[in-house]
Amino acid sequence: MQADLFGLGIQEDACIAGVDEAGRGPLAGPVYAAAVILHPDRPIIGLADSKTLKAERREALAHVIRDQAWAWCVASASVEEIDTLNILQATMLAMRRACEGLSVRASQYLVDGNRLPKGLPGPGQAIVKGDSLVQAISAASILAKTARDADCMSLHEQYPQYAFDAHKGYGTALHLRLLREHGPCPAHRRSFAPVRQLLVSATD
Template identity: 75%
Template sequence: MRTPDLFDTPVASGPVAGVDEAGRGPLAGPVYAAAVVLDPDRPIEGLDDSKRLNPERRDVLAVLIRERALAWAVASASVEEIERLNILQATMLAMRRACLGLSFAPALILVDGNRLPKGLPCSARAVVGGDALEPAISAASILAKTARDACCMDMHARHPQYAFDRHKGYGTALHLARLAEFGPCPEHRRGFAPVRRLLEGGGSP
């Protein structure tokens, strides 16, 4: 049986924003979040959880979202903020920044997951699996993911030895091998276990 509080879209008396994040799990780089208010008069076909879409399709949809949405905003929390706050609280901060970055306050905010950021400008509800259930959250997941991927390409340009263009900061075998060979760079999250072990002299990540 479904849990209505988590899965059913509540009735709102005005525009609804979807919010999602990208980049909680990687070992490097900022965490990103996006907020999107879709325009019911300008529907976008093919919205889905960004993880289910290939990069080319995500890029196409990101352009359409920016063109057709009533409002959208992308925000991030830096590596320094991740280290100071922890990754969960930094993610909540990025989500709050995205919501506050919208050009107007929606009537309701739907947040992917089971937690809500503090200090949102209106009522909000957490929606578990919302990036595959709510089109506005799907749109937010696409904007957050494409923004984070663009950041990883910038990181690759500054630190090509780590191959951020290939693994996007996740702890793949390639990334761990490059991390062991070259040590952490300023983009690495030093509180994450594989990076921390290297810094503490524990050998390979």
């Protein structure tokens, strides 16, 4: 780490946790978050924003992160929590759970985006585009994304008629067509407009 990362006064030897989420936009499934503290003596080559990496590369890096990081934790907020709290608050909840689940207490929590979850176990800072600027956040984005993708593969096994393996829950043309054909399943987020509209139409 740089001696003064983005002018935040974070020292090079500080125990920094990077935090990121995956799955805010999809119409189905939990939202995931991860927190990662990288080991200063075990650098990981190739860390980047998970969205810029191919799936095979993400999976390979996720294995290395879990093996070499000083500490890491993946957490989630359920579909029920998303529908009850709203997606923003559920995302903040998943991030807080990930931070609280770390086996090592961080001296600073650097969170991707422009919002900081309340109730973090220590001081935090939100960093816009942090997943491409801070390696620990990049690592967290990779763990959150691969965990979310694995969950979508499990959903595909449970509900193959929705092709979760293809669209990962996002509102693609394929997903919307299958959603209209079969109606929502228990994994769909009732508070999201395309799902909610179908449920309202079904009761008319």
